[in-house]
Amino acid sequence: MMRLIAENLGGERGGEAVFSGIGFALDQGEALIVTGPNGSGKSTLLRVVAGLLPVAAGKVLVEGGGEAFPTVASASHYLGHLNAMKTALSVEENLGFWRALQGEPALSVEDALETVALGGLGHLPFGYLSTGQRRRVSIAKLLVSHRPVWLLDEPTAGLDKASEERFAGLMRGHLEGGGIVVAATHLPLGLEGARELQMKVGH
Amino acid sequence: MWALFLRDIRLSIRAGGGALVGVIFFLAVIVTIPFGVGPDLNLLSRIGPAILWIAALLACLLGLDRLFQADREDGSLDLLVLNGDRHMLALTVLTKCLAHWAGSVLPLVIAAPLLGLFMNMEPLGIGATALTLLIGTPAITFIGAAGAAVAVALPRGGLLISVLVLPLTIPVLIFGVSASYGAVADPAPFLQPFLILAALTLFLAVVGPLAAALALRHGTD
16 A cells, blocks of 8 residues: 655745645545645645655655655656646657656557547647647646656646546546545646645745 | 657757757857968968867857756756656766767767868878767766756856866866877877776766766756
């Protein structure tokens, strides 16, 4: 049984504490929605959990990840504000690259594009896509290689209604398959039974 | 890793990749030198290897600032750093360096023999200079990677990288040029400086990526 655990976690930006004393423990199949006003440290929390920013206090770890996923970084997909795609390369090349680099291949590139309703657009350069389509390619990146933990920072930014619902379905599917989701968002993500963590400014 | 190498090569060839920028700069420097120095053929052939090396060094530094900055701007760098738990980050950096070298610096090495003709160099000297460039320029890329990683968060870090990196490339330049001279000027040896040049490249292939990986890991914000 895999668990994502954060104990008394603190994070800082440029030497100034953004949040402190955050704790949660997520079992497989559980989701955590991080809410709060701008500047309350939602993105910082996700980056600290992913290991992109140093932990200022406390600790964060995965338990029971086995040999494949010993650390949070190795067990996580991180979907940030930026899409991590090259505009000069085609959609297929971009996704194929991440699939090959990240290892643990799951869906094929075509199937992942079908799933986000971008089937048949794989040959286009990524730079030709609209904002919402770019975001959907970035979401398809979560599907091409397997990671039990999804760390999502404003995942639905730029998505239309239909895509939001499709993405909620993808997250539900991930949770049913024994995944863990931590999402920072302003918008309701359509996940029933998800736990909520409210961040406040100056904590 | 192979996927990363292929992606970076593709990017350097496609529009806006800048593979040709270095070659054009190299060409521009070499072609202007004879106009500045004058039509003294002996002098040109004497300074030829040094000029080729200096121009290649500067052309190498030209594209280095984009090595990590492009990946940082679109968010790829975060994922590459996160993947450091799966593939060692220093290996990722080494792969990026090799791709950068093959995409942007190897064309310089290929162009060097042709440009050697502008400097009235004899065939042996041209061959030796091209060979030392082939062996020596990877070292510049490896040191440059460390500089590029330190300056990755700065919007106009290009000049800073050159200033940081240039002093460290001086040994490479010295042994590269002295090996090139050694091949043509009789009493001077070729093999010894050439072997030191090769050793420098191997040494920096380890130190450069390790330093760059360290800087990248602490440079995320």
